[in-house]
Amino acid sequence: MSTSGGLKRDKAAFVDLSGWIEALRKAGELQAIDAEVDWDVELGTIIRMAQGKGDGPALLFNNIKDYNRNDTICRQLFTGGQGSYSRLAMMFGLPRETPPRELVKICRTIFQERVAPRVVKTGPVKQNVLKGDDIDLLKFPVPKWNRGDGGRYVLTYAGCVTKDPETDVHNVGIYRGEVAGRDRIPVLMWRAQHWGGHFAKWQAQGKDMPVAYVIGWEPSMGFTGGAPVPRGVSEYDVMGAIRGEPVDLVKCETVDLYVPANAEIVIEGYISGDPASFTPEGPYAEFTGYYAVERTRKPTTRVTCITYRDNPIFRGTVEGALPGSYSENPIMSSVQRSATAWNALESAGVPGITDVWGPPIHAGVNLFVRMNQTYRGQAKQAAMALWGNSAAHVRYKHVWVVDDDIDIHDYAAVDWAFAWRVNAGEGDVLIYPANFGAGLDPSTRRRDRDPLRFGTGKWARVLIDATINLDYEPDPDLDGKRYPPTVAPTEADQAAVRARWAEFGFKK
Ligand SMILES: Cc1cc2nc3c(=O)[nH]c(=O)nc-3n(C[C@H](O)[C@H](O)[C@H](O)COP(=O)(O)O)c2cc1C
Known part of the structure; x- marks a missing residue:
């Protein structure tokens, strides 16, 4: 039990994605789907139809077409872990019924706290290592999430790790990326986003930018990765603050970056600024609730290594809110x-x-x-x-x-x-x-x-x-106020009526 901003919080460290899924299962927040589901549009459609207005369950897909054979290295996909306020409350170690107003307040406090990560020698994410010709992104059940997407999107909820080449401070952001071959991932990168800022610095040094994409870990990663944590502050420090415990990090195999030791899957690589290396990306169903329809050549990750734990669980999400369906x-x-x-x-x-x-x-x-x-x-x-x-x-x-x-x-x-x-x-x-x-x-x-x-x-x-315009003159007819009283009866008049409420035949 810890205290943040006056609110008592339970332990909010779940160790890994399985620990989080287990907590959700116990709380009745999880629906496991054992029927076979096609990664090609069907899976994404199920998510959009099940999520509701933030009142749908988290989903664990256990039987994905083409990924349900005995030799499949990754058979499950988890999504929706943060698709409700009750689950966000759980992530903060708070009672599930904590209202959004209170979640905002606790989040304000936590975003100003820092718990630095600690580096460990190794961890489950190193149980398997793919390099060279063994690299193939589609060994993992990467969905085509939406009918109109340009392809299969491997980065929808990955923590994209980069570092500032001048300070070594790590940034973790969620950014989209499509599979464009067994070891290529073109990404959407805006220079005004933090990894875009890093990219500009690496380019200025004439170097390719090292990246590590972390797929599947505790909920604090997606929450901070998708949040505008101030430039220069590492999301790892804020994840530590959410959990109340440092994040255990291990060094990557082929890039000089650090990733959670208990992650499910980590994709390592480099992004070059040379336009000749850019590959087509898009369209994609975006957070606006509309498709971003452009298919254009974008900076592209050259994958150098994939590490993953035994029986990893793939993590992804659909983007975009529409009335009645919030992701x-x-x-x-x-x-x-x-x-x-x-x-x-x-x-x-x-x-x-x-x-x-x-x-x-x-x-x-x-x-x-x-x-x-x-x-x-x-x-x-x-x-x-x-x-x-x-x-x-x-x-x-x-x-x-x-x-x-x-x-x-x-x-x-x-x-x-x-x-x-x-x-x-x-x-x-x-x-x-x-x-x-x-x-x-x-x-x-x-x-x-x-x-x-x-x-x-x-x-x-x-x-x-x-707001009521303070440039208006106070009105002497309104006791010096600028606006007339509302039509709400006075407290005294209401109390008098309340005292006789039942007498008037009202039930409550
Ligand atoms: C599921 C999800 C998908 C996102 N996709 C993108 C994306 O493709 N490109 C992007 O610039 N931001 C995307 N965002 C928003 C960024 O993650 C967000 O702006 C975050 O603040 C970026 O990190 P940064 O502030 O360290 O740059 C996404 C957020 C979430 C939660």
Whole structure:
């Protein structure tokens, strides 16, 4: 038992993916599928139909077509481990019923804690080593997740490990990558993402960038890998903080990088900046809920080694939320993107913030901020602090700021404030054009979605200031307030009616 941010947490170290799966099984959070499932579209379709609005189970596929023979080295695939708030609570060592609002708060605290990893000599991930001609990515059950994908995507939930060549600080991010031959993985890389920053530095030194893709470990890896952990901070330190225990790392075989010793599968390799080495990648069903339809030549991983434990479990996920069907990234993002935004506001010195929430349906692309506004322009200060933070690269496109009487976990409350406290003619809507942003956003013109040319997308960011406008004169007819009272009866009037409630024939 440990304490973070005033909340008591149970041990949250599960050792490996099997330990996490076992914890989910015991909690009734897992559905094992023993019927044969085709890796070709059927598996991904099952996930999208089972995940619901974050209320579906985690899934363990035990019988995958073409990977259910006796000589198959990898027979199982796990997904959805972080597709619900109850499972995120488990990852933090909290009771499963902990509400999202509390998860954001605990996440804020943990993101500011660090537990450094420790290096160990070896671990289960070294039980098997494939090199040279033995390397073949399709020895593992890599699905074609969606009908419209350009191919089979091996990197959908892998922790992509790179390091800054100047500081050796390791970054772990989740980035997509497609199988383009037995030892080639083209990837989508934006220069504004942290591994894109590393890549630029390796290129400047005239060297290929070493990479290690970690497929399958504890939930803290996907959670931090998909989160905008500040540049220069290693996700391994934050994983340690989530677990309350250091991450055990082993050195890779063919690249100078470190990976979790208890991982399922690690793919090692190099990415060259030479355009002649680029290979076609895409389309892919993206986090926006739309396909990114471009198939273009992209930086490509040349795989030098694959290590894996005995009977490894493949880990992957589908991307994209649609009304009624949320995948893991949007559920996770609603917590980590809100927590990161709140921390960014605090470190920028914006006062009075009482809650931050980016709903899962768009993975925190729209962000609601609740504040006690005490001076004119405070909402604009909040928006500018957010947009200047590197975490805003693929999020916080539209920022809503509301007063402290509005519950931002209640869409209707936010919409009510939008309707009655926003006057675009009075400066409540601010547009900040031609910004950096998510290049995958289909509302962005196609020419502006080129990662190689621009390194980012092109967003106009919008602030909806739905706070009561402090630029208005206090009104003497309203006791010096700027807004009239709402129609809600007074507390005293309500108490009097409540006392006679049953008398009026109401049941409760
Ligand atoms: C399942 C999943 C898939 C993702 N795919 C990509 C991707 O293909 N490319 C990308 O730039 N970001 C992708 N992201 C978002 C990044 O992981 C996220 O922006 C993270 O902050 C990147 O790490 P970094 O901040 O260290 O660059 C994905 C996130 C998740 C959870």
